[in-house]
Structures are given as C-alpha cells and as structure tokens.
Amino acid sequence: MKNSVELRQDRAALIAEANVMLESCKTESRDFNETEQVSYDEKMTAIDKLAKNIETVERQEKLNAEIASNVGSASVQKTSDIKEVRDYSVFKAIKGMMDNNLDGVEKEMHQQAVNEARAAGHTVNGLGIPASMLESRAAEGVTETGSSIAPTSVSSYVDAMRESSVFGKVGATILNGLSANTIIPITGTSTVNWETEVSTTTEGGQGFGKVTLSPNRLSSFVDISKQLLLQSGSGAEAAIMKDLGRAVAQKIDTAIFTTAGVTGAPDSIGEAANINEFIEATYNAGTSVVADMVTAQGVLAQAGGLDGNLAYVASPHLMGQIKTGAQVDNVLAALQGNSVAGYPCYFTNGCTGVANTSGDFYFGDFSKLFIGLFGGLDIVIDPYTQAASGSTRIVLNNYLDWGVAQERVDGADVVGKAFVKATSALV
Numbered sequence: 001m002k003n004s005v006e007l008r009q010d011r012a013a014l015i016a017e018a019n020v021m022l023e024s025c026k027t028e029s030r031d032f033n034e035t036e037q038v039s040y041d042e043k044m045t046a047i048d049k050l051a052k053n054i055e056t057v058e059r060q061e062k063l064n065a066e067i068a069s070n071v072g073s074a075s076v077q078k079t080s081d082i083k084e085v086r087d088y089s090v091f092k093a094i095k096g097m098m099d100n101n102l103d104g105v106e107k108e109m110h111q112q113a114v115n116e117a118r119a120a121g122h123t124v125n126g127l128g129i130p131a132s133m134l135e136s137r138a139a140e141g142v143t144e145t146g147s148s149i150a151p152t153s154v155s156s157y158v159d160a161m162r163e164s165s166v167f168g169k170v171g172a173t174i175l176n177g178l179s180a181n182t183i184i185p186i187t188g189t190s191t192v193n194w195e196t197e198v199s200t201t202t203e204g205g206q207g208f209g210k211v212t213l214s215p216n217r218l219s220s221f222v223d224i225s226k227q228l229l230l231q232s233g234s235g236a237e238a239a240i241m242k243d244l245g246r247a248v249a250q251k252i253d254t255a256i257f258t259t260a261g262v263t264g265a266p267d268s269i270g271e272a273a274n275i276n277e278f279i280e281a282t283y284n285a286g287t288s289v290v291a292d293m294v295t296a297q298g299v300l301a302q303a304g305g306l307d308g309n310l311a312y313v314a315s316p317h318l319m320g321q322i323k324t325g326a327q328v329d330n331v332l333a334a335l336q337g338n339s340v341a342g343y344p345c346y347f348t349n350g351c352t353g354v355a356n357t358s359g360d361f362y363f364g365d366f367s368k369l370f371i372g373l374f375g376g377l378d379i380v381i382d383p384y385t386q387a388a389s390g391s392t393r394i395v396l397n398n399y400l401d402w403g404v405a406q407e408r409v410d411g412a413d414v415v416g417k418a419f420v421k422a423t424s425a426l427v
Helices: 004-028 033-071 090-098 104-120 152-163 226-231 233-255 288-302 315-326
Strands: 128-130 173-175 184-187 209-213 218-225 274-280 310-314 343-347 360-367 369-373 377-382 390-405 407-410 415-417 421-427
Touching: 004 033, 090 104, 090 128, 090 226, 090 233, 090 377, 090 390, 104 128, 104 377, 152 415, 209 369, 209 390, 218 226, 226 390, 233 390, 274 288, 288 310, 288 315, 288 360, 288 421, 310 315, 315 343, 315 360
Parallel strands: 173 369, 274 421, 310 343
Antiparallel strands: 128 377, 184 209, 218 390, 310 360, 360 421, 369 390, 377 390, 407 415
C-alpha cells in the first residue's frame, strides 16, 4: 500500500476528475448520460475507499513515529554494529579473489564498488572496495571518530594517505564518490555601485567559472607473503594499507605542488593559468627567503585573495633559511612553530627545489584546491610476479583528479587570484 501522501495525491486527482465531469454538465445544463453516471459513481466509490485507506495508513505512520521517537540513539543499531560489515577483511577478500570463491560481505562490498566504478566511467579489474568503506563518518545521531562501517584495516588506508600528505593538512576541498566529468561551478564577484537618488543602477550580476574533474588512475603496489595472507590479522592488514596510503600521498603531493608537472597527472598548482608570480629577492643569508614569503602575502592581498584557508607550502630546501631567519635580529616573520608571518607553513619534497641553489613555495587559499575521488579502490591480485619468493603482489588503483579555482571573476574580467608561486634563491 502507498504511504499517506501518495494516497492523498491519488484521492485529490480523482476528486478533480469528478469535478470536471460535474462542471461540464452544469455548463451544458444537462444530467449525466448513462456512461457518465457509471464513471462518476465509480470515482465516488474510489474516493470513499481512499479516504478509509488514508485513515488506516496515517494511523500506522503515527504509531511508527511514536516508536521511533522513543528509541534513543544508543538503542538504534548503527551500521558499525552489524557484525557482517564490521568483520570485513581485506585479506579475506583477497584470498577469496585468488581462490575464486569470494562470498559474504566481501562479495557484497565488491559488487558495490563495481557499481560505483561503472558510474564513474571505469571498471574494476580486481577486488573492489567501495567509497563508503573509506569515508570517515559517524552514524546519524552519533558522534564518534572514524568510519561508522569500515574496520580499522580499511579505514587506515585513507587515514594514512591524508595524514602523510600535505594536501590533507592545508585545507584542500576533498570531494568523495564523484562520477565522471564532474563540473564544479565557481561563483564570481558581484559589483556594487553608488548611484544618485533617481539614476538607474548598473547590472551587478556574477560571472561564473568552473573546475572540471575527470578520473585519472594512480597506482601503487605492495608484496605480501602468502603465509601472511593465511595468518591474516587486523594488525597486518592495517600495516599494509598504511604503507599503501603513504605511498599514494607522496605521489599526489608531488603532482600537486611541483612546478614542472608530472607526466600523466593532472596539472599542478604551478601549471594553473594566471597564477600570481613574482621575482625572488636577491639572496641574503637568513633574511631573503623570509622576505620573499612576506612579499607573497602582499601580492595575494593586491589580487584580492587574502582570505580562506591560507597557508604556505614550501620546498624543504628552504627550511634551513627560514629557521635561521628566526635567529636574526628584527626578523619577526620567520618560522615559529609551524607558522611563517602568521600563517601555517608545511614542507614537502613535492615542491620543486635544487639543493644549495633555490626552492619554490606557494602561498594561497587552499580551499580553492578541489580534489575529487572517483569511487572506491580497485585492488588487483597478482600471485605470479613474485611467486618465486612466496609472495603475492597487491596492486592498488585509485581514480582521482584535482583542479584550482584560481580566479575571482567580475563579469568577463579576472580581478583576483587564489595562489602565489615564488622561487627563492639560496645563493
């Protein structure tokens, strides 16, 4: 039986039809003919029956609502309390794929990952782990840390990836579970004008840009001994997934923050069009690198971008000069804790640098960096490559993309930018 809303909609439609028939006869000053009378009576019977059904359904819905309101959040069975899902094992799933007997919750999750991949425009070639098992979220009405459905061994992959990365610390906007060719509209800037009392105001509409994200494959692998697979254990699973997470994080950082770009990867921030750049200061030991970083703030301020998740991301080659600057008189902007000139500073080898020569850094609003994750994970099990050493190679495929909402737009004109890139001299 339909719910009360649907039943009321059906009853309202019948009443409207009956009313049309009656008004037609009134307009023509006549009675129903035999066929019309039968049809009208049938509608009236159906209307009366729907009224009784609505009363029955609404009463039950009210009772259901009372039961739900009396059950506290502690009594509601969370997904994490469902034993089958809580007991999901990556190793068990891997062994199931190797033996061609994948079953239970591992088979269900694999099928879900296959469906997600299809929606994102790619296929799962091995074992699939859906995005829902990688998200860190609490069940409704429950505040907790970690995933409400994923075991530690699976969730630790994403945790490790983000904890080991710079992109996960600077406040980038991370979007999970995307489908292919996702377009993110970027709001422009409204214009506001002073006008006389009776003059016509000019248009203040916004210009819109966009960031388009499409899946790109990033792959990593780890060799696991067959004996370890047989012994399994959550600790072993967690260690393996963390290693994979760290490896992926380093690859992503390099591709995002390098100046030259990485073949096969999306464009880095440094490759984005119209990024703010300035010529580095003449090198002075202990002062010029910090001066460059402060200059970056001024450049971004002039471009109208000094707001949002502002931070520095710098090459480790600059670290020594920044730390040394803190010891020089009258240089108050140098690295103190993890802050430079009042803003967080993170170091990554992903930023281009040449030892004892130069180092790059970025300063900007990292909420304008959009990182899209398409579907879950695709784990290919290769028992042959390392067979001689008694190991199985686990190849993990991620599908992701990123883009920079680089510009603030006023109509057709670019009036501001979100990032500054600079190269500081070290000689």
